[in-house]
Every structure is written in C-alpha cells, then in structure tokens.
Amino acid sequence: MTDARKHAPAAQRNRAPILDVLRSRLPESGTVLEIASGTGEHVVHFARALPRLTFRPSDPDPENRASIAAWIAAENLTNVKAPIDLDACAPKWPVATADAILCANMIHIAPWRAAEGLIAGAARTLFPGGILHLYGPFMRDGRHTAPSNADFDASLKVRNPEWGVRDLDAVAALAGRAGFGAPDIVAQPANNLSVFFRLG
Numbered sequence: 001m002t003d004a005r006k007h008a009p010a011a012q013r014n015r016a017p018i019l020d021v022l023r024s025r026l027p028e029s030g031t032v033l034e035i036a037s038g039t040g041e042h043v044v045h046f047a048r049a050l051p052r053l054t055f056r057p058s059d060p061d062p063e064n065r066a067s068i069a070a071w072i073a074a075e076n077l078t079n080v081k082a083p084i085d086l087d088a089c090a091p092k093w094p095v096a097t098a099d100a101i102l103c104a105n106m107i108h109i110a111p112w113r114a115a116e117g118l119i120a121g122a123a124r125t126l127f128p129g130g131i132l133h134l135y136g137p138f139m140r141d142g143r144h145t146a147p148s149n150a151d152f153d154a155s156l157k158v159r160n161p162e163w164g165v166r167d168l169d170a171v172a173a174l175a176g177r178a179g180f181g182a183p184d185i186v187a188q189p190a191n192n193l194s195v196f197f198r199l200g
Helices: 009-023 041-049 062-075 112-125 147-159 168-177
Strands: 030-035 053-057 098-104 126-136 184-188 192-198
Touching (some): 009 041, 009 098, 009 184, 009 192, 030 112, 041 062, 098 112, 112 126, 112 168, 168 192
Parallel strands (some): 030 053
Antiparallel strands (some): 126 192
16 A cells, blocks of 8 residues: 655754643644645644644645545544645635644745635634734845855745745735734744734
C-alpha cells in the first residue's frame, strides 16, 4: 500500500518554534482551522501537543489533502478532523465558525488576493476575540529583514510575478480594515515571524 504522506523539511524545522508561541496564545479548548495545511505535518504536531483543541486542516490541493489524511491516520489522532477543500480566496468558506485560524507560509507563495481572501474569510469565520496567526517571512517598513529573505523574494518573483514576501505594514492595514487589532509579533528562527491578529 502506498504511503500518501508528504514530507516538507521546512515544516520539520519550524513546527516546534511555532508550537512554542501558539501554546500561550491559542484558547485552551475550541476549534482551530488551519488554512493551506500543505503536507499536514504542522497540524498533527500541534494536535498531538494540544489535545484539548480540535483542529480542522484544509487545502485546495487534493494531493495535499491525501497527505494530511495519511498523517492523521498514521498518528492516530482523534482531535483532528478530516481535511477539507478550502480556497482562501473564495467568498464563502465551507466552515461556519472557528476559535482560531492558523496559516503558515501561504501569503508569499500566492497572489496578494489570497491574503485579502484569507483576512476577509477569517473576519467572517472567527468569533469576536478570535486569533488569526500568520507565519513566514515579512518585510518591515518596506525593507527585507535579512539578505536571505531578499534572495527568497527574488526567487519567488521569478517563479510568479504575483508572488513575493509581503510587507507586514500592508498586511496589518488589511487586517485592521477587516476589524482586527494591531499585530502581536514574535520573531522566529531563520528570519521568519509569527504574527497574531485578534478580531474585534
């Protein structure tokens, strides 16, 4: 039988630092929706460590959803729902409500409209006081925070001119217009950031 699990070296490296900051900011119980779950390695790591939360992974790619389902089965986790097909840009998501939303390494590997859709969808889906967490590289004040991020940004734009490392000020302004408060910013390894926005 073929193992559908995918492996992302970056997910293996960054899942522990991300979990460290999620522990103090996620609610003790409730539903956590993950957008663009990718391989599924993040969600199973978080679910194993936070058993009182229910995680709902999602991804628009069927191969990724197969990988997520395979990881859930392999880890024998009961607090992770089956992955759903969710496009962040869609005007309506197949999830009514969530207590928190996680999204790692998506908005720079997608057109800007994906960030717009993510934040609009999060504002529709989260309860008041709910948390939206973004993880990845960001520019600050219009400048890259490290030469490696500048190189990464250039490589993304070669692959697709609509992709690129986003300026945190632009993301925060977008979130503010959707009803989120100012960002809570935590530095992470390899020049990445965890950014938390609270609704309302």
